[in-house]
Amino acid sequence: MSRMTAIWKKELRSYFNSPIAYIFIWFFLVLTAIRFFYLRSEGPQGQIRENFFLANEASLTSYFSVFPIALGLLVPMLCMRLWPEEYKSGTIETLMTLPVRAWEVVIGKFMAMVSILFVTFSLSLTVPWAVSLAAKEGLDMGPVIGGYLGALLMGAAYCAIALLMSAFTREQVIALIAAFIVCLPLALAGTAYVEGPTPAWLSPVTKFVGFAVRFQSIERGVLDLRDAFYFLSFTLLFVTLNITVVEARRLR
């Protein structure tokens, strides 16, 4: 356990010693805020969402609705260094010959990614705060809490799969691209944006898998247990696979 914490601390330090954490946080906050306050958008079902001022309602639904795509775009950045850097610099050799279990290393790294999301979401709390100031009748905090909780669960799922993708390569850029290749389709699957190219027989699958589709009820502030369970088991599956991959490296 203390070894896991040591890994977690090391990775967090490395995030904040490099520009990655700052770029991630900045992009996420700016993109989501611009979209919420100034742009009109189309929801996963093709519904039009006006910007905050035109919509004229005290709700964060349309704020949360960008999260699936924003995270799908940005989380791959967070996995870039985690494994590839260890492989490339050879530190993996020192790391894996320490008396540490594979799961401690994997979960330590995973928690560091999730911690960055936590920091980012905490900083984004200024948005609900601003909305609550602007709204005459005040902001219902229930849906906000539910929304953030759901966002963390979804974010963790993105982290798990991005981290796994990065475990297969020693090149940071390849890790980034590989993570993109899985995260973006996951974000978009089942939404109106990709309805055209999706074959009809695949549609039930994409609607089941797609993060944005799953996130629809969460963004209204309803954290459905099924969705929570989906994101949790998704995370668990890919973290476990990652542990297996790390253990299997020993057997080469």
Added chain:
Amino acid sequence: MLEVRDLHKYYGSFHAVRGIGFDVARGEIVGFLGPNGAGKTTTMKIIVGYMTMSAGEVRVDGLDVIADSLEVRSRIGYLPENAPLYDDMTVSEYLAFIADMRGLRGPTRKERIDHVMGVCSLEEKRSAGVKTLSKGFRQRVGLAQSIIHDPKLVILDEPTVGLDPNQVVEIRELIREIGQRNTVILSSHILSEVEATCSRVLIVHRGDIVANGGIDELEREHGERGVEIEIEAPAKAADELAAAVSGKARVVPGKGERLRLFIATAESDAAGRIVELAAKKGWRLHEATRRRSSLEDVFRTLTTENEVEEVRTSAAEESRS
């Protein structure tokens, strides 16, 4: 302390380690010597638990490296080739991280960090970024990291590669110091290194051990007495000279146009006879020294002759199939 039994490792179809077996007793400093690609690094990676063997058994302190992997890893300190370190940390952050991973806590943790910094002369670099360190200092941080938990067995893979001569001397002294407390295995393809630091040598060639013993012992067993000469003569003179003392001649690689030969012979008056013959034939003799072949010669004979033999046998095998 360490028992290695009939170790094999295949990389795909390549048979990198072919039945290596040896023991290391507590307190020894053993040199693992061999040309590049002989299987030294692979063997070390198996001992430290970074890789698994294809066949064979390795025990550290009586514990199996596969079954009791965590226990074994906590008893070993390991410095991989080229001392990989986390470049975005400072020296003290790095050592603190390793101390945490080694499960050191409280006052012991601080004490051990300070101790290894002292032993490896790292105090002045305490808060320097790892990426700003010279190769010599990187190597010291790597050594400090490997002994921070006072391991029973320290394994160093090519600890002096890429260092300048002064740094090499410093690191060697450091290794000798570590060797006073701990059992050390170090690998190298540089002979003088092993001669300077180790009490025993294992010569590895093509995935197997071809010699195992103390340095003097190896020189006595595999070495030959003889005469080394420098002469202005045609190349075929070598055989004539060797025949005169009923020995065997071998060209010593060197610079210059003169022929340099080592003539292995048991005859006590060899040098005299060679001088006589040279005078008779009109070859100008520039130098003649009686000497016993050094560890370097032993190493060269063991790792090149076999090669020739191996090539022959494999060629024979191929022609058969």
